[in-house]
């Protein structure tokens with residue numbers, strides 16, 4: 001048996017993969033990644049793949065980056081881990097300062113955790129407790145969150161509760177708490193004639209709810225600019241700013257979940273900065289360590305932090321914390337990751353490659369099976385349909401065949417239902433971006449041609 005065959009057997013025997021129907025997964029031979037370099041992944045058979053999903057939206061400066069590797073080695077020579085409970089450590093202090101410097105001014109404090117879902121749980125609990133700490137009587141009913149349909153904030157129970165995915169809600173309906181879900185401002189599958197009409201209508205609806213129920217609403221949580229994991233729904237310009245103004249007007253906390261869109265993904269360091277928005281709470285994760293290690297952070301305003309202060313441990317304290325909070329190795333690599341954005345002038349690079357990606361993908365708009373091409377920065381989706389008129393989603397087996405063929409042609413990308421997502425390594429070169437789209441176009445053509453001739 002070859003090395004790959006042996007590993008496949010063990011993988012199928014022992015590993016339960018996330019978000020995966022294992023009954024289907026174990027029928028195929030998996031791609032087992034052995035190493036990476038720059039924008040490429042290499043499997044155990046020596047095949048090479050362009051990393052078009054940035055290893056699930058996390059990789060920034062490429063794989064096996066010398067400087068990031070060095071930052072980890074350097075920290076290892078000091079210490080791997082000590083706890084932030086009751087003591088502190090050097091990298092977590094320096095990283096917190098850096099995060100406060102680069103995020104919107106309103107954010108003044110950093111609370112660490114280790115997954116995006118945890119950063120959202122923390123945001124929810126903080127927002128909820130904030131109101132109870134400042135006036136438990138007056139704000140007794142501020143217990144709900146405004147959320148968006150198609151929102152994704154992670155998989156823990158609290159994060160699912162504020163998410164907008166019906167299938168998740170159905171199974172766990174007795175475990176999750178109630179939220180007030182709003183229509184997502186995304187045009188393609190809406191009944192609105194244009195973005196202007198959609199924006200006006202949805203904002204009016206939000207204002208109605210807030211004016212009537214603001215005494216029940218603790219916060220409004222949303223993914224700014226792009227709702228990622230449910231199919232890359234892009235909001236029209238001005239929506240985020242208007243939401244911020246409504247939150248302030250009606251005394252509701254604004255929670256921006258930048259786990260996916262943060263760290264340059266949309267072309268600015270943070271999505272909020274496109275519209276000069278100042279969230280009360282911001283959630284960070286994914287690309288925060290350059291795609292090296294799990295780290296997340298929940299940033300808050302001074303005002304929220306102050307509401308948790310008292311002279312007694314039992315009063316107003318935020319009783320939450322994870323064992324590896326503020327781990328030194330993780331914080332060290334995050335610090336180096338952020339430093340490299342400046343050193344490599346990564347944001348201007350992303351703005352340039354984003355134009356290439358958009359131009360190349362837009363050429364597909366004429367294709368009869370392409371319903372919509374949407375995105376910002378280096379986060380684009382191509383929605384595949386049976387025909388442009390009916391917008392009926394292309395059959396999933398066909399979409400999956402396209403994804404599989406992309407892999408055969410040397411490109412790792414993923415689909416979210418009938419939406420093909422392009423979320424590449426942020427440092428990917430212009431040439432590699434073009435190659436990525438070229439491979440996709442070839443796979444699209446080959447699968448659809450074959451499909452037509454089979455009919």
Ligand SMILES: *Cc1c(COP(=O)(O)O)cnc(C)c1O
Pocket residue numbers: 114115116117118120152153154155223228229257258259260261285286
């Ligand atoms: C990925 C994601 C999360 C969850 O992060 P995990 O690290 O997978 O727990 C939360 N919010 C958004 C917007 C995400 O894209």
